[in-house]
Amino acid sequence: MASYDHKKIEKKWQKEWEKSEIYKTPDEQKSKDNFYALVEFPYPSGNLHTGHWYAFSVPDIFTRKKRMEGKNVLFPIGFDAFGLPAENAAIQRGLSPKKWTYENMDYMRKQIKSIGASFDWSREVITADPEYYKWTQWIFLKFFEKGLAYQAETPVNWCPKDKTVLANEQVVGGHCERCGTEVIQKNMKQWMLKITDYAEKLLEGLEKLNWKDEIKEAQRNWIGKSEGAEIEFEIKDNKSKIKIFTTRPDTLFGATYMVLAPEHPFIENHKSQVTNYKEVEKYINQAKKKTQLQRQKEEKEKTGIELKSIKAINPANNEEISVWVADYVFSGYGTGAIMAVPAHDERDFGFAKKFKLPVKHVIAWESGSKREREERRDGGCAVIFDHQKQKYAFGKTPEGILDLFGGGVGNEDLTRGIKREIEEESGLHDFVSEELLDEALVHYFNYKKKVPRLARATCLLLVLGSDKLGKIAQEDHEDYKILWLDPEEAISYWEERNKDSDYTHWIRFLKRGVNWLVMAGIDTTNKLYPEPTVHTGKGILVNSGKFDGMDSENAKWKIIKFVSGKKAIQYRLRDWVVSRQRYWGAPIPIIHCTKDGAAAAPEKDLPVLLPEIKDYKPYDDGKSPLAKAGKWLKVKCPKCGGEAERETDTLDTFVDSSWYFLRYCDPINKKEFASSAKMKTWMPVDLYSGGAEHTTMHLLYSRFWFKAMFDLGLIPKELGDEPYKERRNRGIILGPDGQKMSKSKGNVVDPDEYVAKFGADTVRMYLAFIGPYNEVGSYPWNPQAILGIRRFLDRVWKIASPRSSTLGVFEDSTPSVLPRGDSARLLNKTINKVGDDIEEFHFNTAISALMMLLNEMEKAGVSSENFSVFLKLLAPFAPHLAEELWSKLGNKNSIHFELWPEYNPKLIEETTFELIVQINGKVRDKFEVPADILEAEATHLTLEREKVKLALENKKPRRIIFIPKRLISLVL
Known part of the structure; x- marks a missing residue:
C-alpha cells in the first residue's frame, strides 16, 4: 500500500460524501431516535480561521459518535450574514455589502467542507436571505403587537467613527471594540425589546437546565436580581421626597449622605434651590460624555459634587444628611438615587474618604468561639501608626502576649475613653488624626483575668505626630512594653501565640487599618490587603436605636416597616436595544405616520426588502443610510392611508441569531417560520456548543426570544420554553506566542496552510488534543505538537499496510506477542474510555487512549477484527483516514x-491492584495482589513481607483492618 497521501484521501472522501449526501438528515428514520446537535453559525468574514476549525471540527467528533450509536443526528450549518464588518469592508472596497458577503460565503463553504465536518448542508440558513429575514420581521411584529417591542429615547454608547450604537460588551476601555474610537454617551430614540419582563422567567429557567454552573451563574449575575426595599427620604424645607432602592435596609441608620444619578429629575426640577447649580450643571455635562462602563469602573477615581443648600432627612434617625450628584449612580438602575453607607459599602467608603464625609458603623461583625458563662465587657482598642517610623504600635506583656492597646471604657465617651486607656497603658498621646475604624462583637478568652468574655469591641485608627510618651498609669495586669512592628510581624505573632484566646478580630482590625492608611498615602511601605476595607456582610446591629443587638437579616424587614418603606425587587438587566444605524441588517418593519405614530408594516408586504443604495455611509447625526433610500422610504400609512415613512434603523444581528436554530428544523417553509410538526420533531436542541463570550448576550437573548415566542403561542406547548437542553462552552486558541491571535501581532495561524501540509484529520485531532474542550481555557498553538499527531496517523496507516492484500483484506497470521487476554482487556478498556471521554468532551484523553492502544498493537500485532474496532474508535477523530482504511478492508458501507463498538464489562475490571500496607497509620509497604483477594490471604501475604516484619519488630498487631482493593492497616 502506498504512503499516506492525505490530500488525495481527503479530497476523495469529501467528494464522495457530498455526492452521496451521506449527512443529509431526514426528519425521521425508522428505529432511530433524533438528536439535534448545534454549533454557533459563522459570520462570513471571508476566511476560515483557527477559531472556526476549533468551533466546528471538535464538536463534530461528538456528533459522529452519536450517529454510530444509532441516532438520527441533525448537525446543521449556515451563516450569520448581516453585520457591520461587511458594511465597513464594502465601503472600503467600493462594493455592495451583499456582494462582499455572498462571495465570502461561497469561499467559506469550500473551506468548511475541507474540515470534514458532518454538516447537513441541505438545511443551510443565511440570515441575509429575504426568505429568512421575512420571518425575523414577522416575529418582531408579533412582539410589537404584544408590547414587547417599543421605541423610546434612551442613553446609548455611540461610536463616532462607525456611526452606530454599540452594546456595552462592544465597548472596551471606553473605546469601540471594532475600530478603537473613543465612545461617547448620547440619548437616542431606539427600538427595544422588553427582556426585563422576562427577567424572573430567565432566572427560573436556569434551575432546570443541564448546564455547567459557571454558565448559569454568569447569566444570573448578568440579570442581577436584587431583593430589597424602596424608602423615601424627605427633603428639608421642601415638600419633595427622594425615593431610593437598597438591598441593605439593615444599614439605614448608617446612611450619612445621599447620591443622585446625574440624570435624576430632582436636580433639574429643584435647580433654583441649589446654590451651586452652575458647578452642578458642569459636572452633569461631563458625566454625560462618559459611557456607562467608564462610569461603573471600580478602580476609577470617585467624582461628585454636593447639591449645596439641599439636605435630606434620614427617616430612621431624623438626622440631616447631605445630597450629592455622582456618576457612579445610574438612572437606569433602581430609582437613580442611593443612600450612602460608607461604613458598610466599599464604593461609598471611597467616596466618603475623598470628600471627608462622616462614616457611621451600624453592623458589628461577630468573631471568635462562643463559650459558656461569658462575661459581657464592652470596650475598645486602636491601630496606632507612627508615620515617621512607618511602624505600628503594640503592647507586649512579660508572658509574651501581644496586644493592641485599649481597654474597657464604661460610660465614658467612646473615643475619649479608648485614647485615655492607650495613654495610661503606653504613654502614647500625640495623636494628629483619628478615625472610627471598625466595630465587632467578639467572643474571646481574657488570658489576664482567666475568664471568657463577650465584648462589643470598637477600634480606632490613630496616627501619631510623634512618639513622645506621657504619664503611664498601668494597672497590675498591664505591664506592657511598646513594640514597633510591621503588620505582618504582628499577624504572624498572633497566629502563633494568640489562637486559643480568639484574638482574630485584632488581625482584621489591623488589616483594615493598614488599608485605610495605604489608601490615604500615609502608610507608604505596605500594600493593600485583599480583605475589604469596610465590613459589607451581615452581623449584629449597633448604633441603630431600638434595633441594637438584633441580627441584621432579621432586622431588615422590621426597619422597612419602621420607616414605612416597601419591599421591592430590582434587576441589573436592561431592555435590549435592537436598533442599529447602519445599512447591512434586516429592516425594522415599522411605518411612521405623523397622525397614527408607529404602525406595523402589513404582513402581506413582508419581507420589507433591504433596498439597493449607492452610498452606505451613515449620517453624522445618527440617521441610518436607509434614510437616503427615497422611493423605498416613502410609503402609505397602513392605518389612515396618509403619507408616511419607513423606519430606517436596521435590526441588531443578535436578533437574527435568536431563532436560527428553529429555521434549521424547516428551512424551506414558505408559509411559516417552521411548522409545529417539524419543531416537535427536533426541538429543543439536545446539545449546543459555542463560545463562552456569548453566554450573556446571544445565549441570553435567544432564551428570551424563545420564551416570548412560547408565550405568544408560536412554539408548541409540548416543547416547553427553553430552546437548549444542554450548553457547553469552549475555550480559545492562542497564537504560538501565547497571545490572542491578531493580524497586528503577526501571530495569526492560517489553518489552510496546515491542512495542506499535514491534512484535515491531523488538524482536527490536534485541536481536539490541545486541551480539555469542555472547560473554558486558552491554548497556545504548538507547531511541534501537531507533528506528533501527524506521526500518530502515519503509524495508523503503516500498521494497516503490511497486513492488507491488493484487495484490501487483512491477513490474520501475525502472532500476538501479548497474551490474548491482555490484548482483549486493553481493547475493551479503550472502547470504554474513548466512548466515555467523547461523551464528556474529554477529547484529549480519548486520543491519548487511542495512542496507547496503537502502541500495544504495534508490539503485539493485531487481527483484522480488532483493527476494525480500532478504526471505529478513530473514525470520529480522523474521518477521512478511517473511511479510507475501512474501505480497504473490503467494507462497502461508510464506517460513519x-x-x-461495545465493550465487555468483565474485561475492563482490573485483575490486580497495589495493596498499601499501613502500620499505625504510616505506609510501610506496597505490593501487587489479585483484585479478588480475600482478607485472610491479604493478611497472610502482608505478614510475610520483609519490610513489614522489620517494622513490626516481633510485635503482634492488636487489630487488622482490610479495605478491599485499597489497603490493609495493622494497629499495634
Whole structure:
C-alpha cells in the first residue's frame, strides 16, 4: 500500500460524501431516535480561521459518535450574514455589502467542507436571505403587537467613527471594540425589546437546565436580581421626597449622605434651590460624555459634587444628611438615587474618604468561639501608626502576649475613653488624626483575668505626630512594653501565640487599618490587603436605636416597616436595544405616520426588502443610510392611508441569531417560520456548543426570544420554553506566542496552510488534543505538537499496510506477542474510555487512549477484527483516514454509520491492584495482589513481607483492618 497521501484521501472522501449526501438528515428514520446537535453559525468574514476549525471540527467528533450509536443526528450549518464588518469592508472596497458577503460565503463553504465536518448542508440558513429575514420581521411584529417591542429615547454608547450604537460588551476601555474610537454617551430614540419582563422567567429557567454552573451563574449575575426595599427620604424645607432602592435596609441608620444619578429629575426640577447649580450643571455635562462602563469602573477615581443648600432627612434617625450628584449612580438602575453607607459599602467608603464625609458603623461583625458563662465587657482598642517610623504600635506583656492597646471604657465617651486607656497603658498621646475604624462583637478568652468574655469591641485608627510618651498609669495586669512592628510581624505573632484566646478580630482590625492608611498615602511601605476595607456582610446591629443587638437579616424587614418603606425587587438587566444605524441588517418593519405614530408594516408586504443604495455611509447625526433610500422610504400609512415613512434603523444581528436554530428544523417553509410538526420533531436542541463570550448576550437573548415566542403561542406547548437542553462552552486558541491571535501581532495561524501540509484529520485531532474542550481555557498553538499527531496517523496507516492484500483484506497470521487476554482487556478498556471521554468532551484523553492502544498493537500485532474496532474508535477523530482504511478492508458501507463498538464489562475490571500496607497509620509497604483477594490471604501475604516484619519488630498487631482493593492497616 502506498504512503499516506492525505490530500488525495481527503479530497476523495469529501467528494464522495457530498455526492452521496451521506449527512443529509431526514426528519425521521425508522428505529432511530433524533438528536439535534448545534454549533454557533459563522459570520462570513471571508476566511476560515483557527477559531472556526476549533468551533466546528471538535464538536463534530461528538456528533459522529452519536450517529454510530444509532441516532438520527441533525448537525446543521449556515451563516450569520448581516453585520457591520461587511458594511465597513464594502465601503472600503467600493462594493455592495451583499456582494462582499455572498462571495465570502461561497469561499467559506469550500473551506468548511475541507474540515470534514458532518454538516447537513441541505438545511443551510443565511440570515441575509429575504426568505429568512421575512420571518425575523414577522416575529418582531408579533412582539410589537404584544408590547414587547417599543421605541423610546434612551442613553446609548455611540461610536463616532462607525456611526452606530454599540452594546456595552462592544465597548472596551471606553473605546469601540471594532475600530478603537473613543465612545461617547448620547440619548437616542431606539427600538427595544422588553427582556426585563422576562427577567424572573430567565432566572427560573436556569434551575432546570443541564448546564455547567459557571454558565448559569454568569447569566444570573448578568440579570442581577436584587431583593430589597424602596424608602423615601424627605427633603428639608421642601415638600419633595427622594425615593431610593437598597438591598441593605439593615444599614439605614448608617446612611450619612445621599447620591443622585446625574440624570435624576430632582436636580433639574429643584435647580433654583441649589446654590451651586452652575458647578452642578458642569459636572452633569461631563458625566454625560462618559459611557456607562467608564462610569461603573471600580478602580476609577470617585467624582461628585454636593447639591449645596439641599439636605435630606434620614427617616430612621431624623438626622440631616447631605445630597450629592455622582456618576457612579445610574438612572437606569433602581430609582437613580442611593443612600450612602460608607461604613458598610466599599464604593461609598471611597467616596466618603475623598470628600471627608462622616462614616457611621451600624453592623458589628461577630468573631471568635462562643463559650459558656461569658462575661459581657464592652470596650475598645486602636491601630496606632507612627508615620515617621512607618511602624505600628503594640503592647507586649512579660508572658509574651501581644496586644493592641485599649481597654474597657464604661460610660465614658467612646473615643475619649479608648485614647485615655492607650495613654495610661503606653504613654502614647500625640495623636494628629483619628478615625472610627471598625466595630465587632467578639467572643474571646481574657488570658489576664482567666475568664471568657463577650465584648462589643470598637477600634480606632490613630496616627501619631510623634512618639513622645506621657504619664503611664498601668494597672497590675498591664505591664506592657511598646513594640514597633510591621503588620505582618504582628499577624504572624498572633497566629502563633494568640489562637486559643480568639484574638482574630485584632488581625482584621489591623488589616483594615493598614488599608485605610495605604489608601490615604500615609502608610507608604505596605500594600493593600485583599480583605475589604469596610465590613459589607451581615452581623449584629449597633448604633441603630431600638434595633441594637438584633441580627441584621432579621432586622431588615422590621426597619422597612419602621420607616414605612416597601419591599421591592430590582434587576441589573436592561431592555435590549435592537436598533442599529447602519445599512447591512434586516429592516425594522415599522411605518411612521405623523397622525397614527408607529404602525406595523402589513404582513402581506413582508419581507420589507433591504433596498439597493449607492452610498452606505451613515449620517453624522445618527440617521441610518436607509434614510437616503427615497422611493423605498416613502410609503402609505397602513392605518389612515396618509403619507408616511419607513423606519430606517436596521435590526441588531443578535436578533437574527435568536431563532436560527428553529429555521434549521424547516428551512424551506414558505408559509411559516417552521411548522409545529417539524419543531416537535427536533426541538429543543439536545446539545449546543459555542463560545463562552456569548453566554450573556446571544445565549441570553435567544432564551428570551424563545420564551416570548412560547408565550405568544408560536412554539408548541409540548416543547416547553427553553430552546437548549444542554450548553457547553469552549475555550480559545492562542497564537504560538501565547497571545490572542491578531493580524497586528503577526501571530495569526492560517489553518489552510496546515491542512495542506499535514491534512484535515491531523488538524482536527490536534485541536481536539490541545486541551480539555469542555472547560473554558486558552491554548497556545504548538507547531511541534501537531507533528506528533501527524506521526500518530502515519503509524495508523503503516500498521494497516503490511497486513492488507491488493484487495484490501487483512491477513490474520501475525502472532500476538501479548497474551490474548491482555490484548482483549486493553481493547475493551479503550472502547470504554474513548466512548466515555467523547461523551464528556474529554477529547484529549480519548486520543491519548487511542495512542496507547496503537502502541500495544504495534508490539503485539493485531487481527483484522480488532483493527476494525480500532478504526471505529478513530473514525470520529480522523474521518477521512478511517473511511479510507475501512474501505480497504473490503467494507462497502461508510464506517460513519457503523455501530459504535461495545465493550465487555468483565474485561475492563482490573485483575490486580497495589495493596498499601499501613502500620499505625504510616505506609510501610506496597505490593501487587489479585483484585479478588480475600482478607485472610491479604493478611497472610502482608505478614510475610520483609519490610513489614522489620517494622513490626516481633510485635503482634492488636487489630487488622482490610479495605478491599485499597489497603490493609495493622494497629499495634
